[in-house]
Structures are given as C-alpha cells and as structure tokens.
Amino acid sequence: MLELTKLDTVLPIAVLLLPLLGFVVLALFGDWIKRDKEESGAGWLACATVLIAFGLSAWTTARLYGLVAGPTGLRFSQPYLGFEWMEAGGFRVPFSLLVDPLSSLMTLVVTGVGALIHIYSLGYMAHDEERVRFFSYLNLFTFFMLLLVLGGNLPLMFVGWEGVGLCSYLLIGFWYRKDSASAAGLKAFIVNRIGDVGLILGMAFMFHAFGSLDLVDIADNAGSLAPERLWEFGPATIACLLLFIGATGKSAQIPLHVWLPDAMEGPTPVSALIHAATMVTAGVYMVARLGPLYHVSETAMMTVAVVGAATALMAATIALVQTDIKRVLAYSTVSQLGYMFLACGMGAFGVGVFHLYTHAFFKALLFLGSGSVIHAMSGEQDMTRMGGLRTKIPWTFGTFLVGTLAIAGIPFFAGFFSKDEILAAALGHPVLFGIGLFTALLTSFYMARLVFLTFFGTFRGGDDAEHHVRESPWLMVVPLVLLAIASAVGGFGIPLPGRPGELGQPEGWHLVSIPEIVGPVFRVGDGHLAHVAWLPVLATLTAIAGILIAYYLYLALPGARASIASSLRPALRIFAAKYYWDDVYNAFVRRVVIDGSRALLWEQIDARLIDGAVNRAGSMTKALAATLGPLQTGLVRQYVLLILAGAVALLGYLLWS
Amino acid sequence: MESPGFVHHAILLSLVLFALGVLGVFLRRNVITVLMCIELMLNGVNLAFVAFSRAHGTLDGQVLVFFVMVVAASEAAVGLAIVIALDRHKDTLDLDAFNLLKG
Numbered sequence: 001m002l003e004l005t006k007l008d009t010v011l012p013i014a015v016l017l018l019p020l021l022g023f024v025v026l027a028l029f030g031d032w033i034k035r036d037k038e039e040s041g042a043g044w045l046a047c048a049t050v051l052i053a054f055g056l057s058a059w060t061t062a063r064l065y066g067l068v069a070g071p072t073g074l075r076f077s078q079p080y081l082g083f084e085w086m087e088a089g090g091f092r093v094p095f096s097l098l099v100d101p102l103s104s105l106m107t108l109v110v111t112g113v114g115a116l117i118h119i120y121s122l123g124y125m126a127h128d129e130e131r132v133r134f135f136s137y138l139n140l141f142t143f144f145m146l147l148l149v150l151g152g153n154l155p156l157m158f159v160g161w162e163g164v165g166l167c168s169y170l171l172i173g174f175w176y177r178k179d180s181a182s183a184a185g186l187k188a189f190i191v192n193r194i195g196d197v198g199l200i201l202g203m204a205f206m207f208h209a210f211g212s213l214d215l216v217d218i219a220d221n222a223g224s225l226a227p228e229r230l231w232e233f234g235p236a237t238i239a240c241l242l243l244f245i246g247a248t249g250k251s252a253q254i255p256l257h258v259w260l261p262d263a264m265e266g267p268t269p270v271s272a273l274i275h276a277a278t279m280v281t282a283g284v285y286m287v288a289r290l291g292p293l294y295h296v297s298e299t300a301m302m303t304v305a306v307v308g309a310a311t312a313l314m315a316a317t318i319a320l321v322q323t324d325i326k327r328v329l330a331y332s333t334v335s336q337l338g339y340m341f342l343a344c345g346m347g348a349f350g351v352g353v354f355h356l357y358t359h360a361f362f363k364a365l366l367f368l369g370s371g372s373v374i375h376a377m378s379g380e381q382d383m384t385r386m387g388g389l390r391t392k393i394p395w396t397f398g399t400f401l402v403g404t405l406a407i408a409g410i411p412f413f414a415g416f417f418s419k420d421e422i423l424a425a426a427l428g429h430p431v432l433f434g435i436g437l438f439t440a441l442l443t444s445f446y447m448a449r450l451v452f453l454t455f456f457g458t459f460r461g462g463d464d465a466e467h468h469v470r471e472s473p474w475l476m477v478v479p480l481v482l483l484a485i486a487s488a489v490g491g492f493g494i495p496l497p498g499r500p501g502e503l504g505q506p507e508g509w510h511l512v513s514i515p516e517i518v519g520p521v522f523r524v525g526d527g528h529l530a531h532v533a534w535l536p537v538l539a540t541l542t543a544i545a546g547i548l549i550a551y552y553l554y555l556a557l558p559g560a561r562a563s564i565a566s567s568l569r570p571a572l573r574i575f576a577a578k579y580y581w582d583d584v585y586n587a588f589v590r591r592v593v594i595d596g597s598r599a600l601l602w603e604q605i606d607a608r609l610i611d612g613a614v615n616r617a618g619s620m621t622k623a624l625a626a627t628l629g630p631l632q633t634g635l636v637r638q639y640v641l642l643i644l645a646g647a648v649a650l651l652g653y654l655l656w657s
Numbered sequence: 658m659e660s661p662g663f664v665h666h667a668i669l670l671s672l673v674l675f676a677l678g679v680l681g682v683f684l685r686r687n688v689i690t691v692l693m694c695i696e697l698m699l700n701g702v703n704l705a706f707v708a709f710s711r712a713h714g715t716l717d718g719q720v721l722v723f724f725v726m727v728v729a730a731s732e733a734a735v736g737l738a739i740v741i742a743l744d745r746h747k748d749t750l751d752l753d754a755f756n757l758l759k760g
Contacts, residue, residue, distance in 0.1 A: 634756030637683040637691075644679060 009079040011060050012099045015053045015107060016150055019142035022049035026136035033132055043125070046135035047118040050142055054111035061104040065496045065517075074520040076100035076216070078152055085156070090211065098152035098215050102353065102521040105514065106149035106285055108494075109360045113277045114142050116479035120368050121269040123475030124375060134174060134267070141167035145278050149285060154203050154213040157286070161199065161250065164279045165192045171274060172266040184262040191259040195249015202242030209235035215289060219523055222292035230298045240293060240300035243286065244307075251283025251337045253311045258581050260334055264326040268371030271326060276333050276367050277360040284340040284356050291349040291522040305345025305426075309435045312338030314579060316442035320449070321575045324381050325370045328450050332407070333363055335439060339422055342436060348425035349522045350515030355422055357514050358414035361490050362406035365483035369400035372472045372480065373454060380461060383453040390455035392469045395477045397455050399484040404451050406487040408444035409543040411536070417491030420536050421515065427532070437542055444546030452554040493517075667708035674701030688743060688750045692736045699729045 026033070026042055033042045064075055081095035097103075118138060125131050144163025151157035165188075173185030207213055210221065228234040247253070252260035263275045274280070287294060287304060294300050312335045319331035336359050343352035374381055376393050390397040406413035409420070419440060426433040459466050471477070493513040553561045565572060577583070631642075674697055681694030703722045710718030740750065747754055 632759040634759030636752055636755065637686075640679075640683045644683070 008060070008063055008077055008099075011056050012077075012079045012097050012107075012150060013081060015056045015060070015111070016097065016143065016146045018049040018053045018056075019139045019146065022046050022139035023136050023143060026132055026139060030132040030136060042132040042135050043118075043122045046139045047115065047122065049139060050111055050115040050118050053142070053146070054108070054115050057104060057107040057111050060099060061108055061494075062497055064099060064101065064104050065512075074100060074523070078216070091207065093153055093155045093213065095156065096152040097150040097156075099150065100521055102285075102289060102518045103149050105353070105357065105494075105518060107146060109357060110142065110145045110149060110278050113360050113364050113483070114138075114145075114273060116482055117269050117273040117277075117364060117368065120272075120371070120476050120479040121267075123473045124269055124371055125267065126473075126475075128267075130174075134171075137167055137170050137174070138269075138273070141171065141274060141279075145282075148282055151215075153215055154206065157215075157289075158199065158203065161246075161282060161286075162196065164274070164282065165189065165196070165250070168192075168263070168274050168279055171270040172263045174266055174270065178265070181265040184259075184265040188259040188263050191256050192249045195246045195256050198242045198245025198249070199247075202239055202246065205235075205242055206239045209239060218290065219292045219521070222290075222296055223523060225293075225296045228297045228299065230302060232299065234297070236293055237297040237299045240290070240297050241303060243290065244300065244304060247283030247287055247341075248307065249283075250286075251280050251341070252334045253283070253307050253338060253341060254314065255581070257311060257315065257334050258585060261327055261330040261578075264324070264330050268326065268367060268374060271330070272364045272367035272371070275330065276363040280333060280337060281340070281356045281360070284337065284344065284352055287341065287344045288349040288353050288518075288522070291344070292524060294344070295347065295522070295524045301345050301347065303345070304341050305429070305432055308338045308341025308343075308345055309426075309432045309439075310338070311335070312342060312439045313435050313442075314338075316439045316446065317571075317575050318578050319446040320442065321572055323383050325373060325383050325386075325450065325454060326367070326381055328383075328446060329363070329366055329370055332366075332443065332446065335443065336363065336407070339419070339436070339439070342432060343422040343425050346422075346425040346429070346432070347524070348421065348515075349524075350518050351418065351421040351425050353518050354514040355418035358406070358418045358487070358490050361483055362403045362413075362415055362487040365399060365403040365480065365487050366407065368476070368480055368483065369396055369403060372396040372476055373400075375472050375476070376469050377461065377465065378468050380465065383450065385461040385465070386454045386459070387457040387461075388455070388459045389469065393471045395471055396480065399477075399480040400455070401451065402484040403487050404447045408447055408547060409440055409539055411540050412488075412491070414487050414490035416536075416540070417513075420539050423539055424531060424535055427535070437538070440539060441542045441546045444543040445550050448547040448550035449554055452550055456555055664708050664712040667711075668705060671701045671704035671708065674698070674704065677701075686752050688740050688752055691752060692733070692740065695736075696729060696733065699725055 079097045086093040144160045148160025169185045169189040173182040175181045249256040315331045315334035322328045340352040406415040409416045493511040678694045678698030706718035
C-alpha cells in the first residue's frame with residue numbers, strides 16, 4: 001500500500017497547468033515566434049506541453065491504482081491549489097481538484113489522444129498562415145478540458161465546461177473569413193449556451209437541495225437519499241434533469257444536437273479532438289460523475305436512456321444519406337454519444353465511460369483519417385468525387401479500415417467490447433435493446449458505405465484531381481498508426497502495476513478493464529453485468545450484416561441501390577432533411593424570436609412603453625416649466641414681495657391653525 | 658423685571674422699524690437704499706430680541722443680537738462690494754436693471 005506523497009498532489013496540478021503555460025507563451029510571444037523562418041516552433045511547443053502532461057498523468061494513474069482505498073472503497077486524492085475561489089455564508093468553492101480513477105482515465109484520454117492530434121496538426125496545418133493562433137487555441141482547449149475532468153466541484157467543472165465551449169467556438173470559426181465557418185461557430189456557441197442554462201440552474205438547485213457542490217460529497221451522500229420512482233419529482237430528479245439539459249447541449253443529444261454536424265466547418269484536427277474524442281463526451285462524463293445521484297432517480301435514468309437511444313437511432317439514419325465524409329463521421333459521433341447515454345441510463349456508467357474511452361480512439365482515428373483523405377484530395381470532402389483511393393494512400397486506408405472495423409464492432413477491435421457491454425446493459429429493456437442493436441447495424445452499414453465510396457471502386461474526381469492525390473506526410477501518418485493500434489487493442493484494458501502487499505493479487509503488471517477501473521467511482525454495486533453467450537455472436541453477425549449490405553449496394557450490385565432508394569424515398573427524404581430539426585429551429589427563431597421581438601418587444605414594449613415613459617417624463621417637465629416660468633421675472637423686488645407673502649402666509653397658518 | 662408697558666412699546670417700535678424696512682426693500686429702486694432698508698429690518702429684529710430678553714430676564718436674546726450684528730456687518734461688507742461690482746458692470750444702480758436671473 002502506498003501513502004499519498006507530496007508528488008501525488010503536485011503532479012495533477014502540473015498536468016493541468018502545462019497546456020495553460022503553452023497557451024500563455026504562444027499568446028504573448030506568438031509574433032516573436034512567427035519571425036522564425038521555420039515557424040514550426042509554436043507547434044512543437046504546443047505538442048511538448050501536452051506530451052509531458054500525458055506522461056505525468058500516466059504516472060499519476062499508475063500511482064493512484066496502488067493507493068490506499070478511501071472509506072467508500074474509492075482511491076482518490078484531492079490536490080488543493082491553495083486558495084478559495086468563492087466563500088459566502090455556507091457556500092464554499094475551493095480551488096481543489098479530484099483525482100480518482102474516472103478523472104485520471106479522462107486525463108489520459110485528453111492528453112493522450114490530444115497529444116497525437118497536436119502532432120498530426122503539425123502536418124495538417126503546415127501550410128496555414130495562422131498556425132500560432134491555431135496551436136494556442138488547441139493548448140487552451142486542452143487546459144480547459146483538463147480542468148473540466150479534474151475539477152473537484154461542480155463550479156470548477158463548469159469553468160472548464162464553459163472554457164471548452166469557448167475554444168470550440170474559436171476553433172470551429174478558425175477560418176473566420178469563410179461565412180459558413182463563422183456561422184457554424186456561432187451556432188455551436190448559442191446552442192451550448194441554451195444547454196448551459198440548464199446546467200447553471202441544476203447547480204443552483206443542487207446547492208439549495210443538498211447544500212454542497214463538492215463531487216465527492218455528492219457521490220458519498222447520494223446513497224442516503226430516498227429512491228425516487230418514475231414520475232416522482234423529488235430533489236434528485238429535478239437536479240439530474242436540469243443537469244442533463246446541459247449534457248444534451250455539450251454532448252449533442254436531442255434536441256440540442258444540431259450544432260455538432262455544422263461544427264465540421266473547423267479544421268479536421270479540431271473535429272477529431274474537440275468534436276469527437278474529448279469535449280462532446282463531457283456530458284457523458286458529467287452524468288457518469290454524478291452517477292450515484294442519477295441512480296437515485298428512476299425518471300432521470302429513464303430520460304437519459306431514452307434520449308440516448310433516440311439520438312443514437314436518429315443520427316445513424318441521417319448518417320446513411322450524407323455524402324460529405326466529415327458529416328457522416330459527425331452524425332456517427334452523435335449516434336455513438338447516444339450509445340454512451342443509453343449505457344448510463346441503464347445504470348451501467350462504467351460501460352458508458354468504457355465506450356467513451358474506446359470511441360475517443362477510433363473516432364479520432366477516423367476523423368484524422370478523413371483529414372488525411374481531404375488533405376490528399378486537396379480539400380475535397382464530397383465522397384461522390386472520391387473512390388479507389390486505397391492504392392494511392394495505403395497508410396491512410398489501412399488505418400481508416402482499422403477504425404471502421406473498431407466502430408462497427410468486429411470482434412477483438414476496441415469498439416466490439418464496449419458496444420457489446422452496452423447491449424448487454426440494455427438487455428433488460430427490449431425496446432431500447434432493439435434500438436441499440438438496429439443502430440449497430442446502421443453503424444456498420446454507413447461506415448462500410450463510407451469506406452467503399454472513398455477507397456474502393458474507381459476514382460470519380462476527374463483526371464486533374466487524380467494526379468494530385470498523394471500520401472500525407474509522416475507527421476500525419478504516425479498519429480494515425482498509433483491511434484489504429486489503440487483502436488485495435490484498446491478494448492482489452494489498461495496495463496497497471498499490481499497492488500503490492502495485497503493477498504491473492506498477482507504482483508507485477510496486468511491488464512485491467514475500464515469498467516473495473518472506474519467501477520468504484522459510481523458506488524452502486526460493482527456493475528457486473530450478466531453476460532449471455534449469444535449476445536457477442538448476435539452483435540458480430542449484425543456488424544457483418546451491415547458491412548455486407550453496404551458491399552452489395554455500393555460495390556457488387558450498384559443497380560439494386562436505385563430500386564431500393566426509390567422504394568424508400570419518403571424515409572430517405574426525411575433522413576436527408578435531418579428530420580427537419582434545423583428547419584423547425586429556423587422557423588421558430590424567425591417567427592417567434594425575430595418577429596415576436598419586432599412586433600412585441602420592439603414596437604410595443606420598447607417603442608411605446610419605455611420610449612413613451614421617457615418622452616412623457618420630458619414633456620411633462622417641459623409643460624410644468626412653461627406654466628411656472630413667467631413667475632420668475634428677474635425683478636428682485638418682486639421676489640422680495642413673494643418671499644414676504646410666503647412668510648405672512650406661513651405665519652398666518654401657524655397662528656390661526 | 659420691567660413693566661409690561663415698556664416691553665409692549667419696544668415691540669411696537671421694532672414692528673414699525675421692520676415694516677419700514679420691508680416697504681423700503683420693495684418700493685425703493687436704488688441698490689444702496691435697499692441695503693440700508695435690510696439693515697433697518699435687522700435692527701428692528703434686534704430690538705425685539707433685546708426687549709424679550711429684558712422681559713424674560715434671560716441673556717439669550719442679547720447673545721443672539723451679537724450674532725445678528727456680526728452677520729449684518731459681514732453682509733454690509735459683501736453687499737457694498739457687490740454694489741460696486743454692479744455699478745462697474747452697468748453704470749447704474751437701478752435694481753430693475755438687473756433682471757437677467759429669470760426662467
């Protein structure tokens with residue numbers, strides 16, 4: 001057993017502050033670095049801070065696993081930055097972090113995947129004029145994301161939550177001269193603010209109801225709350241539902257999912273880092289982090305599961321008909337996030353986090369791979385203009401294929417394990433299980449479709465484009481290969497050192513699965529699921545079926561596609577219109593917000609009520625002045641007379657009243 | 658204690674002095690005359706103070722009179738300075754000529 005040492009409490013703080021240091025240096029000395037001819041110094045500095053942070057957090061994770069368990073069986077430490085943020089009455093927000101299995105795992109994902117994406121960006125952004133700005137934003141994002149996962153109480157987590165939102169906005173609109181990019185950035189920002197209102201209300205309500213916002217306090221005390229049944233709106237239910245609104249905004253769930261597909265306007269490494277691997281999973285992280293509280297409320301759990309399943313299915317169907325390579329992946333991300341929420345809603349928080357973990361690898365890989373394709377195609381994103389790329393960019397193809405097999409759930413790739421466990425968790429609920437399984441079929445179908453359209457068949461982009469196709473530089477290929485390895489073997493678990501001195505524990509390094517690592521955080525049983533032997537077989541057959549259908553429709557029998565498409569036309573039209581969410585929101589904003597503001601708020605309240613009151617005050621003063629003005633003649637002797645009259649009147653009143 | 662008749666006469670005299678002062682202030686036009694009439698009003702009040710002081714057998718009224726005298730002296734000094742400024746400004750001391758202070 002290891003005791004906490006000084007180092008254990010200092011290292012997480014160093015992990016947190018390193019990317020911030022990178023950002024500050026890049027932001028302050030960016031111009032100076034730019035004068036350098038090579039101009040790659042900024043990028044390398046950004047990579048170095050995240051890489052070192054990764055090393056430190058890996059060490060922390062290994063140490064943490066060997067620590068003495070706390071009273072609830074959880075191993076954690078709370079590094080304190082040495083000062084309070086707020087203190088008012090009973091309300092106290094210290095600057096303290098929480099390092100436990102869940103947050104250290106998240107830290108590993110953020111810094112690990114983040115470092116690879118930073119390195120990839122060195123190659124991808126090599127020809128962009130504003131690299132320094134790009135890398136400073138990436139570093140700032142990493143800092144806020146680490147603050148989000150390491151924050152020891154909800155307000156501190158919220159700072160990170162808002163910070164990543166800001167960086168997301170800045171990076172989606174990175175190419176701000178493009179109208180669509182800056183509009184997409186705004187859309188992401190505004191939709192997220194709507195969710196954040198729920199989060200803020202949820203925090204306020206939690207403090208009101210439970211008197212604490214400390215994450216350890218909440219998790220420890222949630223068990224003593226009375227369970228709330230379906231449709232019973234006790235304090236836990238209200239708090240969880242409000243917080244879940246925030247989660248739907250950040251993690252792009254119905255009804256606030258509309259920003260994520262548009263966010264693909266940003267540079268591809270941004271899509272990989274922020275909009276696939278890390279930031280969008282913050283909602284899942286928060287729900288899992290407050291798992292003990294969610295577990296109290298049946299209504300909240302059901303809401304999370306239903307919203308997750310509905311989003312998974314809806315986004316997967318939209319992904320079927322997209323032709324933009326990044327949009328397919330964006331809808332796929334929305335769908336997979338829905339999967340994670342489905343797992344959380346079924347009470348399997350560890351499984352949700354497991355899928356978050358594996359998804360970070362394969363979705364980052366797929367996005368970076370698509371970036372490599374786009375790079376090779378000189379900016380083309382339309383899959384209908386690609387085809388036959390597998391021989392031209394073999395490294396990208398190979399790694400992309402691994403990512404596809406992982407997300408489809410082909411056995412022994414990372415996605416297989418986590419998806420299988422999600423389906424196992426949903427077994428108790430036939431409808432949600434059916435949706436999960438059907439979504440798995442759609443997932444493998446649209447991913448196979450993407451691969452077949454992009455890498456197989458003949459090139460459809462024209463001769464001119466074909467000559468320019470070339471493999472990406474090694475700076476982009478190396479992260480792809482590393483992520484492909486992680487996507488292939490990430491499902492088996494993390495190698496950790498044995499706990500010394502424990503009886504029956506094998507000493508030395510051994511593999512520990514993710515649900516087992518994070519299990520103690522949720523304090524709701526060990527979360528072990530009844531594994532049924534037929535489920536992995538069924539899931540695998542479903543995945544293979546999806547790939548085979550795509551193979552027949554897009555490679556073997558393209559003629560059949562047209563006849564199927566025509567028989568499914570009404571459904572496909574809805575998919576292509578993205579279920580009309582954007583149209584409904586546009587109509588709502590135009591009719592209600594803009595027209596309503598004009599007709600009621602502007603023309604009635606502002607122009608008539610407020611302006612009227614101000615103008616009336618002015619005109620009344622003026623009228624009064626016009627009446628009383630002539631009294632003031634400027635003749636001093638007349639004033640004396642008036643004073644005398646006043647004095648006499650006053651005296652008379654005093655004497656005779 | 659003086660006889661009530663004496664106080665009665667003193668009050669009447671002070672009333673007459675005050676009334677003369679008031680009349681002078683709003684009937685006369687010369688600034689200096691107006692100032693002098695104000696002095697007249699002050700002295701009428703002073704007389705009333707002294708008379709009541711005598712009638713009650715206390716010193717309060719007499720103390721107040723010294724205050725009034727000091728204020729009257731300062732007022733005369735400031736007032737005469739203003740009169741000189743007014744004369745330099747408009748070459749006249751007719752009160753009705755200074756009528757710009759109005760709405």
